[in-house]
Amino acid sequence: MRTAILLGAASAVIPAVSGVDILPYWDTTRCIDERVDDLLSRMTLEEKAGQMFHARTSLINDTFDANIKSYVADKHITHYVFSGGVNDARVVAEWQNALQQFSRDEGLGIPITLSSDPQHGWTDDTAVSNVAASFSRHDAFLDIVFGVDGWAPEGKLPFDMPRSMAAVEASKEDVPFDTEDPLFEFGHGLSYRERCRSGCRSARRT
Numbered sequence: 001m002r003t004a005i006l007l008g009a010a011s012a013v014i015p016a017v018s019g020v021d022i023l024p025y026w027d028t029t030r031c032i033d034e035r036v037d038d039l040l041s042r043m044t045l046e047e048k049a050g051q052m053f054h055a056r057t058s059l060i061n062d063t064f065d066a067n068i069k070s071y072v073a074d075k076h077i078t079h080y081v082f083s084g085g086v087n088d089a090r091v092v093a094e095w096q097n098a099l100q101q102f103s104r105d106e107g108l109g110i111p112i113t114l115s116s117d118p119q120h121g122w123t124d125d126t127a128v129s130n131v132a133a134s135f136s137r138h139d140a141f142l143d144i145v146f147g148v149d150g151w152a153p154e155g156k157l158p159f160d161m162p163r164s165m166a167a168v169e170a171s172k173e174d175v176p177f178d179t180e181d182p183l184f185e186f187g188h189g190l191s192y193r194e195r196c197r198s199g200c201r202s203a204r205r206t
Contacts (some may be wrong), residue, residue, distance in 0.1 A: 006141075023038070023042075024038035025038040025042070025108075026109075030165035039108065039110075042108060043108065046075075046076055047076040047107065049076070050075050050076025050077045050078065051076070051077075051078065051079070051110075053075070053077045054080070054081060054115070055067075055071055055077050055079070055080050055081075055091075056080060056081050056083050057080045057081075057082060057083070058070075058082065058083040058084040059070070059091070059092065059095055060085060062088075062091050062097065064095070064098075064099070064133045068099065069102065072099075072102060072103050072106055072112070073106045076107070078103060078110045078111065078112050078113060079112075079113050080112065080114055080115070081114075081115045081116065082114050082116045084113070096112075096114065099112050100112055110134070112154070131133065148200065
């Protein structure tokens, strides 16, 4: 939990309030350890527990989802994984700024930390990865037409994939876990097949 507090304290800035004493944990001129110790001394047990959770949030109609405000204000959760694609960077930036301001105005004002899985992958399981909504998942058209298979990327395993965790646990110093009856052998992976290109025609128009 101290690591989570370190992240929050390190990203906190001095609030722009004139004539008001700055609390030690807001003071960026102090060392991180001093700020963390001060913040921890002010936190309730519930606020400390909230730092141990990593919840999920997303944009709903370009604004907060139904739970995020109660999670921040009532459950004191400040760590979130952002779900969903980024269709408009400006909208997401404005949403994040509004979320940070909401958290700053609540309680101790601990900043929100957001994490995200890579946008450039694709999976059918949206529970574990962001949807690459605007990235093509189709073969390059000209590569198909002209058969430029050498230009197409390949994915090959650089090691044997073990069949089970039992195989890993039974591995010995002279017999690595990935050598006995592997599920997928070294070099297994995806590659482009030779395609039939008969009957292709092109027409020139001006």
